[in-house]
Amino acid sequence: MNDFFSWARLAEELPLILMRLPVTLSIVFVATTGGLILGTIAAVIRLAKAPALYQITSTGISFFRGTPIIVQLFVVYFGLPVLLKVFGVNANRWPKLFFVCITYSLNMSAFLSEIIRSAISSVDAGQREAAYSVGLTSSQAFFRVVAPQAVLIALPSFSVSLLALLQNTSLGFTIGLIDMVGQVRAIAIRTHHVFEGYIAAAAIFVLLSILFNFLLSLLEKKLKSKIFKEERRGI
Incomplete structure (x- = not known):
């Protein structure tokens, strides 16, 4: 049992994995x-x-919503340098993190575009008309009335997409990116022990998911409070 799992190895590997946490978080931030x-x-x-x-x-949305993200990652990683070479740009030495961020940004945009579109469409047209009736301009009506409600409607679906993005960052190692999962694999190759590293990475991902859910819950409460105040003031 000691050879299969060791708390000492877990404690030793955890700081090494946490060192790559900024890479994972940067992907999430840039892609979002x-x-x-x-x-x-x-x-x-x-x-x-x-x-x-x-x-x-x-067409673009259909491609990114209908294909596995690992396929998209390979298409961007191997295809973008070929495309840029036509224009005289050499991207072969560009950081792997760049290609990962491009891929995940495009993938995230495909899902968010549908979430945003449906959220805006879901706001009752009467809300905009009511805003006009009290003297608000078109832009004021959108940002003060439509946008807060649309964001509130979109938040649950956005939360799902954000957590999926967090989990999908683990695929970056497939093109050689050393993020948290890449670090786990590097440790496993060096030590021939894999269980501790994946347990540590799983715990970090779970804690990050809880943190993201908490922050989104706070945002939802704040938006509900703002909408309620606007309604009490008659917009």
């Missing part, structure tokens, strides 16, 4: 930020239904 920006743009295009852009956006 990029996904929100690109997803919002895609949602606006789909809501506006501009003919050419609508088809291009829909």
